Amino acid sequence: MLDMKYLRKNTEEARRRLQERYVEPEKLDELLKLDEDRRTIISEVEGLKAQRNEVSDKIAFAKRQKEDASDAIAEMQKVGAKIKELDAKQAELDAKVQELAAHMPNLAAADVPVGPDEDANVEQRKWAPKDYGTRPHALEKQPDWIKPHWEIGENLGILDFERGAKVSGARFLYYIGDGARLERAVYNFMLDEHRKEGYTEMITPIVVNDSAMYGTGQYPKFQDDAYRVEGLDQTYIPTAEVPLTNYFSGETIPAEDLPIKFTALSPSFRKEAGAAGRDTRGLIRLHQFNKVEMVKFTKPEQSYDELEKMTANAENILQKLEIPYHVIMLSTGDMGFSAAKTYDVEVWLPAQNVYREISSCSNTEDFQARRMHITYRDDEGKLQLVNTLNGSGLAVGRTVAAILENYQNEDGSVTIPEVLRPYMGGEEKLQATPHF
Numbered sequence: 001m002l003d004m005k006y007l008r009k010n011t012e013e014a015r016r017r018l019q020e021r022y023v024e025p026e027k028l029d030e031l032l033k034l035d036e037d038r039r040t041i042i043s044e045v046e047g048l049k050a051q052r053n054e055v056s057d058k059i060a061f062a063k064r065q066k067e068d069a070s071d072a073i074a075e076m077q078k079v080g081a082k083i084k085e086l087d088a089k090q091a092e093l094d095a096k097v098q099e100l101a102a103h104m105p106n107l108a109a110a111d112v113p114v115g116p117d118e119d120a121n122v123e124q125r126k127w128a129p130k131d132y133g134t135r136p137h138a139l140e141k142q143p144d145w146i147k148p149h150w151e152i153g154e155n156l157g158i159l160d161f162e163r164g165a166k167v168s169g170a171r172f173l174y175y176i177g178d179g180a181r182l183e184r185a186v187y188n189f190m191l192d193e194h195r196k197e198g199y200t201e202m203i204t205p206i207v208v209n210d211s212a213m214y215g216t217g218q219y220p221k222f223q224d225d226a227y228r229v230e231g232l233d234q235t236y237i238p239t240a241e242v243p244l245t246n247y248f249s250g251e252t253i254p255a256e257d258l259p260i261k262f263t264a265l266s267p268s269f270r271k272e273a274g275a276a277g278r279d280t281r282g283l284i285r286l287h288q289f290n291k292v293e294m295v296k297f298t299k300p301e302q303s304y305d306e307l308e309k310m311t312a313n314a315e316n317i318l319q320k321l322e323i324p325y326h327v328i329m330l331s332t333g334d335m336g337f338s339a340a341k342t343y344d345v346e347v348w349l350p351a352q353n354v355y356r357e358i359s360s361c362s363n364t365e366d367f368q369a370r371r372m373h374i375t376y377r378d379d380e381g382k383l384q385l386v387n388t389l390n391g392s393g394l395a396v397g398r399t400v401a402a403i404l405e406n407y408q409n410e411d412g413s414v415t416i417p418e419v420l421r422p423y424m425g426g427e428e429k430l431q432a433t434p435h436f
Contacts, residue, residue: 001370002104004035017107020114020332031100038093045086052079102220106367108332109304109341120331124343127315128324137350137406148351149404150282153179155412156432161281170280171272171287178430182403182416183290185423187265187396190292190317194393197313199263199294204243206266207234212246215372216390217338217364227269227287240266240293241390248297249372253386258376259298259306263393265290283397284356290396296389299376300366303387304341307363310391311343314359317394321417323402324348326355340365345394347402358398361391 007014011032015025055076062069108114113122136143153159158179164172175183195201210233213219218226218238227236237243244262253260268291283289294313298306311327318325330342339362346355366385369375375383407415414430421428 001101001367002107003366003370004101007032008035014107018104020108021105021335022116022333023104027100027104031097031104034093034097034100038090038097041086041090041093045083045090048079048083048086052076052083055079099220102214105335105337106217106340106364108335109363109365111329112335112341113329113331115331116333117331118334121328121334121344122331124327124329126324126326127319128348129322132322132324135406136410137408142350142353143410145410146351146405147408148282149349149401152404152408152412152414156414156430157435158182158430159283169287171285173283173286177433177435178424178427179400181424182420182430183396183400185420186399186403187290187292188423189320189420190393190396190399191263191265193317193320194263194292194294194313197261197309197316199261199313202240202244202247202262202264204237204240204264204266206237206243206269208237208242208246209233210235212242212249215246215249216242216368217336217371218242221337225271227271236269237266238270239268239291239390239392240264241295244293244295245368245388245390246372248374248386250374252375252377252383253297255299255376255378258386259296259302262295263292265292265396283401286397292393292396294361294389294391294393297374298387298389300384300387303363303365303389307341307343307361307389310389311345311359311361314345314361314391314393317399318345318347318358318402320419321399321403323406323417325358330360336360336362338362338364338367340367347398349402349405351405356398357395358402359392359394361389363387363389 007028015028018028019025055072059069059072059076062072113120137146150159150161154161156178158176160174160176164174191201207229210219213226213235226238229235244264247262268289270287272285272287294310296306296310315325315327325345325347328344328346330344335342342360342362344357345359345361347358349356365387368388369385374386374388376386378384403417404414407417409415412432416424416428416430
């Protein structure tokens with residue numbers, strides 16, 4: 001939620017910055033006009049309430065003096081009726097202001113590239129293992145036996161998309177045997193790495209109420225992409241960001257505790273309503289997938305340093321897995337609704353000859369905290385909004401896809417990354433194994 005005081009005092013600047021987020025100027029004008037009407041009514045009501053108090057004093061005095069107070073009583077009834085009428089108008093305007101403001105995206109940080117879509121994103125850095133150029137999966141030239149991860153998984157008997165679709169529909173699957181073990185190894189490795197970096201591990205609810213979804217910015221704008229529980233104020237989470245960030249909703253965090261860092265593994269549920277025809281095969285765009293999430297609560301002056309650290313935490317996972325990636329800064333048109341600045345970490349998938357997002361790390365500044373009323377007290381004892389950050393650390397299924405593609409061998413086996421072997425009972429390769 002944007003700060004209405006900022007919008008009133010810095011209207012032209014706000015209009016320019018919202019245009020950078022592709023919000024029509026008329027939307028801001030409409031919001032400010034409604035807000036002005038609302039504040040006018042509030043002022044009028046306050047005046048009438050003061051008048052009512054004055055009339056009440058007159059009535060009380062007249063009664064003590066045994067005088068006729070009928071005129072004063074009639075005047076007070078008129079004032080009361082007018083207050084009731086204005087209160088109803090104010091409630092109506094409050095709802096309209098809230099609805100319009102709730103659809104306004106966060107303002108972008110000053111260094112975010114301005115552009116309508118992913119074509120305006122800017123690469124920050126690229127990383128690959130030192131020996132990657134000698135591998136057959138290298139970026140320059142690949143042998144014919146390099147396969148996409150879904151073929152590898154099906155050939156090894158560790159991924160079953162056909163039965164997933166039979167039981168649940170498209171974009172669902174079964175992990176089998178070593179596939180399930182690999183998925184578990186990946187997320188346990190991620191959680192252990194984040195714990196080393198000072199994140200507190202959490203297990204969260206996977207069903208949240210509408211207020212929680214509103215707090216992080218998923219509602220009302222993206223309600224169509226959510227799996228809702230019919231007839232109840234409940235939604236299956238699209239990411240653990242929602243329950244983690246809402247953990248402190250409505251609370252004041254002791255300043256000395258900041259920054260606070262959470263991490264959690266959770267299933268995530270997304271309808272992918274706008275993704276028809278995209279990534280219909282494989283692990284890239286599922287309706288249900290596991291993800292390890294990172295969330296931070298900071299003071300405003302800490303938040304951008306903490307964003308760099310969070311992005312480095314995501315990169316650390318891929319570096320230890322020795323999988324190539326690059327980091328891009330998203331443009332104003334490609335950023336998420338709540339973000340002020342976002343880095344995407346995109347992993348290299350050799351069979352598809354493309355980088356694909358595996359982590360998105362964002363600073364939302366005080367945008368989410370204003371919706372959730374999360375505060376701390378500054379050095380002068382005044383309540384201030386915290387800044388919140390979130391990032392994938394990482395999307396687990398996409399990490400499995402990257403391992404299968406980057407570690408596949410000509411004989412169809414897949415070498416297990418060295419850091420994962422302790423989680424796989426020392427196993428070094430995934431081989432085709434009949435299970436039943």
